[in-house]
Structures are given as structure tokens and as C-alpha cells.
Amino acid sequence: MTLEDWGWSPFFAKQFRTWQSRGLIPARVIRGEKNYFRVWSENGELTVRFAGKIRHRADGRADLPVVGDWVAIESQPGRRGLIHALLERKSSFARNLPGRRKGKGRERIEQQVIAANVDLILIVCGLDRDYNLRRIERYLTLVSGSGAEALVVLNKADLCADPQYYQHEVEGIAGKSVVQLCMAKDPEQLDFLFDYLQPGKTLALLGSSGVGKSTILNGLLGEQRQKIGAVSDAVGKGRHTTTHRELFLLPLGGILMDNPGMRELHLWGEEEDLSESxxxxxxxxxxxxxxxxxxxxxxxxxxxxxxxxxxxxxxxxxxxxxxxxxxxxxxxxx
Ligand SMILES: Nc1nc2c(ncn2[C@@H]2O[C@H](COP(=O)(O)OP(=O)(O)OP(=O)(O)O)[C@@H](O)[C@H]2O)c(=O)[nH]1
Ligand SMILES: [Mg+2]
Ligand SMILES: [Zn+2]
Missing domain, CATH: 1.10.40.50 (Probable gtpase engc; domain 3)
Known part of the structure; x- marks a missing residue:
């Protein structure tokens, strides 16, 4: 495996020169845990933390590394390391994560970067009770401000009497993005995704819980690596089976990010993003x-x-x- 397999490109190499001269090595964040990250580097997989100065210099959480980011790390003994710098992102899919300030009651706004350095975002929707055209418009607006492209995947076509009707309906609002019908429970039906895979290219699965994101990942990996969970009969929603974002290297080339299902999707971006969606x-x-x-x-x-x-x-x-x-x-x- 090379750095290029993990998506390294001249865009990052150029930025990295200053860090290289300080003896640091490049690495990509492939999984985030509470207090540490797993990264992939030329020395293989390492467990890293970030140097305190990164937190001090950060204006907000958007300046801290997330899964998909390229970082400059100091290698340490025992397959460990320390993140010294975050490289500029080629693309970033972000939402507004509103919350209340402790004790103050006033709502705060904060940018949360969900997927960094992704080339293609698969907006996965279920053709069951999950289907919601207005939510797809929201996703498409966020993608248009992200620097990535979008592919709408309408999964669970087997549960729908007239999947083409919905495909047509989504095509009517999707602009230049392709809309694909899918039945991930049968991995042989995932061939359409091969066209989008290539070494070094990063794809990310986004959508509500229970739409079949991890099922798609397992299908492309050719093994049941990621846990999947049944949808609740009562409310027709998933049970938030996936709890971490993570990057996976696919056997056919390309990198795929699995994500936890998203409940809320508040916009982060500019008004101009609407002119694309x-x-x-x-x-x-x-x-x-x-x-x-x-x-x-x-x-x-x-x-x-x-x-x-x-x-x-x-x-x-x-x-x-x-x-x-x-x-x-x-x-x-x-
Ligand atoms: N009928 C049908 N069920 C499917 C299909 N794809 C996935 N499922 C089922 O949908 C349920 C949820 O699948 P997951 O892959 O866990 O969904 P997820 O999007 O990863 O959910 P979270 O991890 O909670 O965000 C499982 O029971 C899958 O077997 C499909 O094409 N048809
Ligand atoms: Mg999942
Ligand atoms: Zn008018």
C-alpha cells in the first residue's frame, strides 16, 4: 500500500514540504476515537494524538482533524505518533451543529466537518419510509458547497412497488448528479458503483440510520466487516448501528468512508450554494x-x-x- 492508494496527491504534497523539512511524516486519519486517532502512514497504521498547540491554535472544532484529513505527524516508538499540523482540505462536507451553551440557553452555531477530502458523496436514501425528497435537496445543497460531487443512491428498491417513479422524481431535482437505484442486500447489484471507484479516490456514504450504508460497504469489501442492524418495525428507522466514521480501502481500488446515520442536517455554507442545487x-x-x-x-x-x-x-x-x-x-x- 502506498500513500497514493490512500488518496495522497500533489495538492497535499505541495503543502507538506514545510513539514517534511522538520522531520514529520504525512498520514491520513482513518478513524477517530474519543481521545486518539488511527492514521495510515508510510510506516503503516499508527495510533496518534494531537499536540496541544493544535487545540490552542484552533478557532473552532472545524480546525481540528477529522476522518479523511491529511496530517503531519511526528512518529513515536510503539506505533504511536503526535499530530503537529492539519493540511488544508481539498473538500469538506460540513453541517451546522447547533446546541445550547451550558447554562446560557442561547443557541450557538458551530461548523462540524463530517467528511474531509472526499471526492464523491453517496447520498443514500431508503425507498421505504426513509424516502424524503426535501431532505435530498438539503443534502445536495450541502454537497454543492463542499467541493465534492454527489451521487444519489436510492437503496432498498426491492421494498418499493415502483422504484423508477422515485428515481425519476429525484432526477427532477438532482441537477447534474446521477441518481441510481440500488439493492444493497444483494451485493451483485452493486456493480454500478465500480464505475466510480479508482485508486486514490475517496467516496463517502451519508444518509439516515438504517438506509443500508454499511451494507453497501460490506458488499464492496466482499466481507461482513462492518456491523449492520435491522430497522425498527414500529417507526421504520434505523438503530444507529454504526457509531464511528471510518475509511476503508476497497479491494477494487478506492477508499470508502462509512458514517453513522445522521439525524439532523442543518446547513452550513453560503447562499450561493443554492444556485447549484x-x-x-x-x-x-x-x-x-x-x-x-x-x-x-x-x-x-x-x-x-x-x-x-x-x-x-x-x-x-x-x-x-x-x-x-x-x-x-x-x-x-x-
Ligand atoms: N430490503 C432491503 N433491506 C436492506 C437493503 N440494504 C440494506 N438493508 C437492510 O437495512 C438494514 C440497515 O442496514 P445498515 O447497512 O445497517 O444501515 P446503515 O445505513 O449502515 O445504518 P446506521 O449504521 O445505523 O447508520 C439492515 O437490516 C439491512 O439488511 C436492501 O437493498 N433491501
Ligand atoms: Mg451503518
Ligand atoms: Zn421572482
């Missing part, structure tokens, strides 16, 4: 009377005319407004 609305907006039309109650709004004519669904426009408001709010508070 909602190109249809942005294009219609060219025909609005006012160049700053909000497509709400302005006269001469071409977007609303489109909804009235049935060419644009009102729920898509509603979701566009909702996501836009979320980004505007975020921007104000940052």
Missing part, C-alpha cells in the same frame, strides 16, 4: 421583473408563475425559501 429556480429568476425578487409576493415573478403553471412544484419552492432563510440566518450570526 436549485439551478432551475435560479434560471427562472432571470425572467422576474425585479432583479432582487425574493419570489414571495413581488409582481412579475417568473418563479411563482411557473408554480401556478404547474412547471415547478410549490413544495420545492417552499424548501428553497426555507433553506435560503437558514443560510441567511447563519450568515448573520457568523
Amino acid at each position: 436549485f439551478t432551475d429556480i435560479e434560471e427562472l429568476a432571470i425572467g422576474c421583473k425585479f432583479s432582487d425578487c425574493a419570489h414571495k409576493s413581488e409582481p412579475g415573478c417568473a418563479v411563482r408563475v411557473s408554480v401556478e403553471n404547474g412547471n415547478l412544484s410549490s413544495s420545492r419552492l417552499e424548501n428553497y425559501h426555507k433553506l435560503k432563510d437558514e443560510l441567511t440566518n447563519l450568515h448573520r450570526r457568523r
